[in-house]
Amino acid sequence: MDLHITLDGRGDRTDRIYRQLRDAILDGRLRPGERVPPSRELARDLAVARNTVAAAYDRLVGDGFLAGRAGAGTFVTYHQEAPIVRRAPAGPLRPSQKFLSLPAEPPPAAPARYDLRIGHPDGTLFPRATWRRLLSRAVAESAHTRDPAGLPALRAAIARHVGLSRSVRAGAQDVVVTAGAQQAMDLVARVLIEPGTVVAVEEPGYRPVRRLFQSHGAQVVGVPVDADGLVVDAIPGKTRLVYCTPSHQHPLGTAMTLPRRTALLAWAQEHRAAIVEDDYDSEFRYSDRPLEPLQSLDRAGRVIYVGSFAKTLLPSLRLGFLVAPEALLPALRDARRIADWHGEPAAQAALAAFIDEGLLQRHLRRCRGVYAARHDLVVRAAQGPLAPWFTLLPASAGLHVALRGRGPVDLAALRAAGVAADPLEHFYAEPRAVPDHGLVIGYGGIATADLPEALHRLADTAAAGSR
Known part of the structure; x- marks a missing residue:
């Protein structure tokens, strides 16, 4: 292990070595069981006599921080439950005002026995062995690209995939690979x-994107x-960018109707505005014929289509993409280059093979069957034991449904019952005269066998709160 020890200036060198090693142990940089360098080696690195280091050891x-083991070396033995936190100097630096003015986000909630929060696909459905094989092959073949738009093979695979599955009009040259939808x-x-650019977002809506634009x-x-x-009639006239989730509105779950889609496209053309279409959860549809995306209806080059593989594969893979009009592509490629050059090529190569070999479609078919069964369980519960306290908002796609409540939900009592869920009010960023009570029920991250018990506990909590 390399240790950085400073001996500049005057003073007892043995004492300096002692204190710096002691501090490293106390603040957790050196942990119990770790081996410190032999005294001869450390003395050589510090250009001091070996006896100087040996005396510090x-x-x-003697103070209980180290212990020698015959034939093995010298090891850290001191243990404390909470190491002293070592912090950088506070200093006078402050973030810019635009960051200081961002609305605060609540800290991540602790895990619950029954997790009904949204944004969590079922990781057990992901074909890990297949992905390891494809990733290993990509590493062995030294997959690489210097193109900030991403690996050409993946861009071509994405263009074919969204062209077939969503009727998106795009070639490989129109695709920019990103680290998830948020980077897009x-x-x-x-x-x-x-x-000062005016950006319109849905209310309620996806709050991370609102904060990003801010x-x-x-x-x-x-x-x-x-x-x-x-x-559409409520969009301010000065708006230059509209963000929406037309396939499965986040969080209400409704789909934008065809007349409303055509009205939005006409509005964007009239006001010379851009539309960011986040095709959120479009892969998982359980009934009804999917409506065409805005991008395929657009004839004026106003729509930027954004997709992600976070829900279809794994969020930790951080793979997404955008399809943009030709005039924006050079600037978007430059923006990607400035942000992080070109992303991680091995994962991109693995995903390209996953799509081209038909494995993504096979995986999606399997997931649709599992999620459709969970969707039906939630719908039946909403129409049955949950009906006295909640009204189901129709949704035929995605990994969540919204329940509008007759009154506020006691989240603390629900947590005490072992259930975590997202309150509908949290998706509103602007004050409301009348709060929109309710819950958004995610069924992606909970096992099908656990879902009935979670919904039963939710019904019991709602019943207890109404007494």
Whole structure:
């Protein structure tokens, strides 16, 4: 192990070595059981006599910090439950005002026995052995690209995939591979947003994207959502960018109707605005014919289509993409280059093979069957034991449904019952005269066998709160 010890200046060198090693042990940089360098080796690295280091080690042994093992070396023995936190100097530096003005996000909640929070696909469905094989092959073949838009093979595979599955009109040259959908939004913001640019988002909606646009200095305006989707007539006239989730609205779950889609496209053309279409959860549809995405209906080059493999594969893979009009592509490629050059090519090569060999479609068919069964369990519960306290908002796709409540939900009592769920109110960023009570029930991250018990506990908690 390399140790950085400073002996500059005057003073007892043995004492300096002792104190720096002791501090490293106390703040957890040197952990119990770790071996420190032999005294001869450390003395050579520090250009001091071996006796100087040996004396420091002897003091540390005497104080209980180190112990020698015959034939093995000298090891850390001191153990404390909570090491002293070692922090960098606070200093006078402060973030810019636009970051200070961002709304605070709540800290991550602790895990629960029954997790009904949204955004969690079922990791047990992911074909890990197949992915390891494809990833190993990509590493062995030294997959590489210097193109910030991503590996050409993956861009071509994505263009074919979304062309067949979603009727997206795109060639490989129109695709930019990203580290998830959030980076795709960030690239769009870098290219299209200047301080003060008016950006319209759905209200309620996906709050991380709202915060992202705000971090770029945008003036973000919430636009209401009704049963037909984003209310186009409520979009401010000065808006230059509209973000929406038309296939499965986040979080209400409704799909934007065809008349509303055509109205939004006409509005964007009239006002010379861009539309970011987040095709959220479009892969998982259980009934009804899927409507065409805005991108395939667009004839004026106003739509930027964003997709992700976080829900279809694993969030930890951080793989997404965008399809953009030709005029924006050079700037988007430059933005990706500035952000992180070109991403991770081995994972991109593995995903390209996963798509080209038909494995993604096979995986999606399997997932649809599992998630459809869970969707039906939630719908039946909403129409049965949960009906006295909640109203189900229709949704025929995705990994969650929304339940509008008759009143506020006692989240602490629900947590005490071992159930975690997202309250509907948390998806509103702007004050409301009348709170929209309810829950958003995610069924992606909970086992099918556990779902009935989770819904039963939810019903019992709601019943107890109404007494």
